Amino acid sequence: MNFPVDEIRKDFPILDQKVNGRPLVYFDNAATTQKPMAVINRISEYYLKENSNVHRGVHHLSQLATEAYENARESVRKFINAGSKSEIIFTRGTTESINMLATIVESRVNEGDEILVTAMEHHSNFVPWQQLCLRKRANLKIVPISQQGVLDMDFLKKALNPRVKFLAVTHISNVLGTINPVKEIVKLAHEKGIPVVIDGAQGIVHSKVDVQDIDADFYAFSGHKIYGPMGIGVLYGRESWLNSLPPYQFGGEMVEKVGFDMTTFNHLPYKYEAGTPNVAGALGLEAALHYIDNLGMDKIIEHEDYLLKIATKKLSEIEGMKFVGEAPDKTAALSFLVEGIHPYDLGTLLDQMGVAVRTGHHCADPLMDFYGVPGTVRASFGLYNTEEEVSKLVDAAKKAVQMLR
Numbered sequence: 231m232n233f234p235v236d237e238i239r240k241d242f243p244i245l246d247q248k249v250n251g252r253p254l255v256y257f258d259n260a261a262t263t264q265k266p267m268a269v270i271n272r273i274s275e276y277y278l279k280e281n282s283n284v285h286r287g288v289h290h291l292s293q294l295a296t297e298a299y300e301n302a303r304e305s306v307r308k309f310i311n312a313g314s315k316s317e318i319i320f321t322r323g324t325t326e327s328i329n330m331l332a333t334i335v336e337s338r339v340n341e342g343d344e345i346l347v348t349a350m351e352h353h354s355n356f357v358p359w360q361q362l363c364l365r366k367r368a369n370l371k372i373v374p375i376s377q378q379g380v381l382d383m384d385f386l387k388k389a390l391n392p393r394v395k396f397l398a399v400t401h402i403s404n405v406l407g408t409i410n411p412v413k414e415i416v417k418l419a420h421e422k423g424i425p426v427v428i429d430g431a432q433g434i435v436h437s438k439v440d441v442q443d444i445d446a447d448f449y450a451f452s453g454h455k456i457y458g459p460m461g462i463g464v465l466y467g468r469e470s471w472l473n474s475l476p477p478y479q480f481g482g483e484m485v486e487k488v489g490f491d492m493t494t495f496n497h498l499p500y501k502y503e504a505g506t507p508n509v510a511g512a513l514g515l516e517a518a519l520h521y522i523d524n525l526g527m528d529k530i531i532e533h534e535d536y537l538l539k540i541a542t543k544k545l546s547e548i549e550g551m552k553f554v555g556e557a558p559d560k561t562a563a564l565s566f567l568v569e570g571i572h573p574y575d576l577g578t579l580l581d582q583m584g585v586a587v588r589t590g591h592h593c594a595d596p597l598m599d600f601y602g603v604p605g606t607v608r609a610s611f612g613l614y615n616t617e618e619e620v621s622k623l624v625d626a627a628k629k630a631v632q633m634l635r
């Protein structure tokens with residue numbers, strides 16, 4: 231491996247600390263990633279030198295901040311290869327992006343209509359659609375998955391009928407690591423005239439995203455999962471869609487002209503950015519995207535796949551080890567259980583040994599129900615993780631299992 235992981239780790243000072251007397255091993259990247267100095271510096275630089283409200287002033291600082299904010303939008307556009315900057319809406323994150331969408335499409339969904347989601351969705355790409363269906367007396371249809379954690383494509387094909395108003399699917403599962411064939415899914419849906427919403431919270435981090443190639447109608451993601459700050463995210467939306475849908479929130483910035491008895495709305499993307507935006511967050515996100523571009527997404531993916539492969543192999547030596555999610559096409563997240571041991575106990579012992587993993591339902595209760603488990607232990611990998619850390623996880627897991635048996 232020629233991936234310069236030792237050099238990379240120097241960009242992430244937070245990793246260099248002890249937890250319970252042992253060097254921190256951070257394997258909770260699917261929940262949030264750590265931030266490189268480039269991101270941290272960009273945020274403080276903004277507050278040190280550029281802070282001002284955007285789009286509203288002619289004075290120097292306001293122009294600086296506006297320019298920086300709009301450049302960040304352009305960087306996001308480039309990163310996902312959107313056709314236009316107007317299609318990049320800054321939000322607080324994936325959750326807000328999808329809630330916004332499930333609200334603004336409300337008038338398009340009527341009693342008896344259907345919305346398709348999958349059994350592997352994160353709550354934030356599930357509950358907003360479920361609640362929309364409840365409000366509109368529409369039906370939420372669930373595309374099932376196999377025991378391996380692969381979407382049932384035959385079911386999906388048959389389920390695409392004229393009553394379906396939207397299909398919402400995750401690009402990559404945060405629990406199973408399954409990479410869904412989103413391009414193929416979009417093609418099938420579009421043949422039936424059905425728009426597709428993609429939860430890209432993990433897809434953006436572990437794959438090369440090209441929204442035009444995927445032909446997605448909507449693609450949502452969060453800054454903090456891709457080494458950027460919390461509180462900033464993106465909703466990509468096809469321009470024709472966003473132009474035809476109503477605004478989400480009302481207030482400053484999203485208006486064109488306001489009168490006592492009527493208001494006209496601003497054009498895209500501002501129509502969907504009411505109020506003062508998270509400028510520092512957008513700049514931090516831009517710095518994170520540049521950081522990734524400099525390393526090269528291909529190399530990052532290769533590195534993470536390698537870690538996943540060795541972790542899977544070594545952990546499988548533990549007696550009673552059961553992996554949740556064994557799709558042939560998977561990445562960077564490894565969920566597991568050990569027979570007779572509660573995931574919470576295992577996670578707690580791992581933490582005592584300095585290894586940070588996540589235990590629980592991973593915001594995917596329906597998926598846990600499908601597998602009939604209370605939760606799993608999940609180790610998820612990022613660009614700064616090392617082979618040595620994988621060995622520490624395996625050793626710690628072996629020790630913990632011994633103690634708990």
Ligand SMILES: *Cc1c(COP(=O)(O)O)cnc(C)c1O
Pocket residue numbers: 260261323324325326352354355400402403404429431432452455
């Ligand atoms: C983390 C995550 C979300 C939610 O993202 P927030 O940043 O909490 O809004 C949604 N879907 C997937 C697949 C995720 O991993």
